[in-house]
Amino acid sequence: MTLAEEADAADRRKSGGVYERLREDIVAGLLAPGQKIKPKQYAPRYAASAAAIREALLRLAAEGFVESAPQRGFRTLKPSAESVWEIAHFRILIESEGARLSILNGGVDWEANLTAAHHRLSHLEARMRGEALNREQLRYWSGCDQIFHVALIAACGSNRILDQHRAIFDQFKQHVIVQDPLLGYRGEDLVEEHGAILTAALDRDPAACAAALRSHFETYRRFSDATMTW
Amino acid sequence: MTLAEEADAADRRKSGGVYERLREDIVAGLLAPGQKIKPKQYAPRYAASAAAIREALLRLAAEGFVESAPQRGFRTLKPSAESVWEIAHFRILIESEGARLSILNGGVDWEANLTAAHHRLSHLEARMRGEALNREQLRYWSGCDQIFHVALIAACGSNRILDQHRAIFDQFKQHVIVQDPLLGYRGEDLVEEHGAILTAALDRDPAACAAALRSHFETYRRFSDATMTW
DNA sequence: ATTATTTGGAATTTCGAAATTTTCCCTTAT
DNA sequence: ATAAGGGAAAATTTCGAAATTCCAAATAAT
Numbered sequence: 001m002t003l004a005e006e007a008d009a010a011d012r013r014k015s016g017g018v019y020e021r022l023r024e025d026i027v028a029g030l031l032a033p034g035q036k037i038k039p040k041q042y043a044p045r046y047a048a049s050a051a052a053i054r055e056a057l058l059r060l061a062a063e064g065f066v067e068s069a070p071q072r073g074f075r076t077l078k079p080s081a082e083s084v085w086e087i088a089h090f091r092i093l094i095e096s097e098g099a100r101l102s103i104l105n106g107g108v109d110w111e112a113n114l115t116a117a118h119h120r121l122s123h124l125e126a127r128m129r130g131e132a133l134n135r136e137q138l139r140y141w142s143g144c145d146q147i148f149h150v151a152l153i154a155a156c157g158s159n160r161i162l163d164q165h166r167a168i169f170d171q172f173k174q175h176v177i178v179q180d181p182l183l184g185y186r187g188e189d190l191v192e193e194h195g196a197i198l199t200a201a202l203d204r205d206p207a208a209c210a211a212a213l214r215s216h217f218e219t220y221r222r223f224s225d226a227t228m229t230w
Numbered sequence: 231m232t233l234a235e236e237a238d239a240a241d242r243r244k245s246g247g248v249y250e251r252l253r254e255d256i257v258a259g260l261l262a263p264g265q266k267i268k269p270k271q272y273a274p275r276y277a278a279s280a281a282a283i284r285e286a287l288l289r290l291a292a293e294g295f296v297e298s299a300p301q302r303g304f305r306t307l308k309p310s311a312e313s314v315w316e317i318a319h320f321r322i323l324i325e326s327e328g329a330r331l332s333i334l335n336g337g338v339d340w341e342a343n344l345t346a347a348h349h350r351l352s353h354l355e356a357r358m359r360g361e362a363l364n365r366e367q368l369r370y371w372s373g374c375d376q377i378f379h380v381a382l383i384a385a386c387g388s389n390r391i392l393d394q395h396r397a398i399f400d401q402f403k404q405h406v407i408v409q410d411p412l413l414g415y416r417g418e419d420l421v422e423e424h425g426a427i428l429t430a431a432l433d434r435d436p437a438a439c440a441a442a443l444r445s446h447f448e449t450y451r452r453f454s455d456a457t458m459t460w
Numbered sequence: 461a462t463t464a465t466t467t468g469g470a471a472t473t474t475c476g477a478a479a480t481t482t483t484c485c486c487t488t489a490t
Numbered sequence: 491a492t493a494a495g496g497g498a499a500a501a502t503t504t505c506g507a508a509a510t511t512c513c514a515a516a517t518a519a520t
Contacts (some may be wrong), residue, residue: 038471047231049505054473055288062292064390071472071511086390097323160294268501279475284503301481301502465518472511481502488495 011134018048021055026065026229027170037066063167065174067130079175084224087175088217091168096210098153098161099197101202106155111202116197117148125190142173148194152201176224189219248278249286253333256295256306257400258369264308267296293397295404309405314454317405318447326440328383328391329427333434336385341432347381348428350374355420372403378424382431406454419449 022042025031037057039050041086061068068074077083102110121144128141146169153165193216200208252272255261267287269280276283291298298304305409307313331338358371376399383395423446430438 040471050472051505052503055285055503058285058288062289073472086388089388090390090394093323093327158316158319160293160320164320270501281475282473285473303502461520463518463520465516469518470511472509472512474509475507479502479504481500482494483500484498486495486497488493489497490491490493 017056018046018052019059019101021046022053022056022058023065023170026060027174029174031076033076035076037074037076039074064065064171077175084175085221086219087168087171088156091165091172092210092213092217094161094165094168095149095153096206096213098156098158098165099209099213100152100206101158101161103206103209105157109152110155112113113154114148114151114198116192117144117151120144121148121194122191125194129188129191146173152197174218193219248282249289251276252283252286253290253295253400256290256411257404259404261306263306265306267304267306269304294401307405315451317398317401318450321395321402322438322440322443322447323399324391324395325379325383326436326443328386328388328395329342329431329439330436331386331391332383333431333436333439335387340381340385344378344381344386344428345433347378348424349372351378351424352421355424356382359418359421376403382427406450423449 032035037053039053040059042053043050057066057068057074060066061074064077066074066076124141124144128137133141149169150165152163156162193212196212197209197216200212261267267283269283269287270282273280287296287298288447290296293302296306297305327349354371354374358367363371379399380392380395383391386392423442426442427439430442433458
């Protein structure tokens with residue numbers, strides 16, 4: 001191990017747990033779909049023992065980011081038409097309910113945060129318009145998108161819904177956003193769709209908000225169906 | 231089945247089932263709420279090493295049955311007014327959506343299974359009427375109740391919804407059904423409520439089904455508020 | 461030629477103990 | 491008497507290796 005690698009490893013050991021880093025790498029698509037994850041093999045990469053990797057993988061399996069069969073180890077999930085549909089469907093369910101509750105409970109602070117997140121996002125999306133995204137830009141846009149969608153449900157008052165949303169949102173990223181197909185997407189409809197969601201939320205209209213979310217996902221579905229071969 | 235296979239299965243039941251047995255015991259309320267679970271202490275009870283217990287607890291923590299803080303071990307969750315409300319709310323959300331999808335996708339087989347489960351349940355509930363339940367009877371009724379509610383969403387077509395429902399249903403049991411307060415419940419309204427859910431499902435009316443589920447839970451809430459001190 | 465069995469190697473899981481962190485109690489000082 | 495500090499005991503987490511299980515290639519049998 002070189003000096004640079006040693007410093008890097010020490011830095012990572014200090015910065016955070018194996019679980020968080022492994023989770024990020026899986027969500028970001030650094031590990032190919034369906035790829036097997038052998039704890040001992042990945043131990044040096046995360047500067048931890050095989051047992052520590054295994055422990056992180058157990059948690060990730062329970063949350064649905066990797067699959068695990070007894071005596072058969074772990075592997076990342078391979079996206080399929082069914083799994084993507086199930087994930088999108090579940091995210092709509094959670095996010096619509098979170099938005100509905102936020103509309104009920106949210107105050108001015110919620111509206112302000114949501115508006116701010118939307119402002120940053122729509123500014124970015126307007127600049128993006130018509131340009132094909134590379135991987136780096138896609139990651140940045142994805143972060144802004146997530147901040148907006150989290151802000152939408154932030155005032156729901158249920159920790160369970162917030163936790164579930166974080167899990168399902170990241171699985172959505174893992175399965176559709178980060179995969180190649182969206183790299184070519186030019187985001188023509190995004191500004192209008194996010195605007196519709198914001199308007200419905202500020203109008204305190206849960207049904208309109210849910211409808212806006214459904215059509216938002218319809219865009220993903222159309223694009224995925226057109227480009228993915230599965 | 232050969233002798234070797236039989237021995238193998240028996241062996242697995244014993245050693246590999248730590249997670250399942252621990253889960254059952256927690257859901258059944260055998261471990262007091264808020265109680266600390268020290269792996270080494272429970273190792274003899276489950277005929278496994280401390281590491282095996284710890285592994286099971288990690289999975290259960292990720293699923294929401296126990297809480298775990300770094301360097302601070304595991305403990306069962308203590309029900310509170312907020313946690314019970316969040317769990318009930320989330321279960322209504324999942325179960326209503328599962329019922330809605332089953333109404334869309336379900337065929338005669340779904341209707342038949344649901345009707346059968348309801349028949350057994352209502353027969354039991356009619357006999358229960360007016361009699362205070364002891365712990366054993368409560369456990370039996372709870373099993374029939376679960377079979378009915380699972381049958382309701384069985385045709386939803388989404389493994390994710392089925393898995394989430396199993397998790398949230400068992401947490402509901404852990405937090406409200408198994409706790410003492412419901413021991414005195416005489417189930418006056420149960421027959422009518424389960425009947426309303428069945429009727430709405432067979433009428434293929436998702437909105438009525440969701441409404442019936444909400445009022446079903448309203449009964450739990452009223453009874454819990456009246457008897458629990460938190 | 462195809463299917464079944466054996467066998468060697470690799471991977472997963474389990475285990476007991478070491479290393480680290482927390483908790484609790486006792487001492488000391490204000 | 492209360493609060494702060496120190497230190498021992500207990501508990502949690504980590505680790506490396508042993509034991510078990512799976513996979514696949516090679517051999518044997520139909």
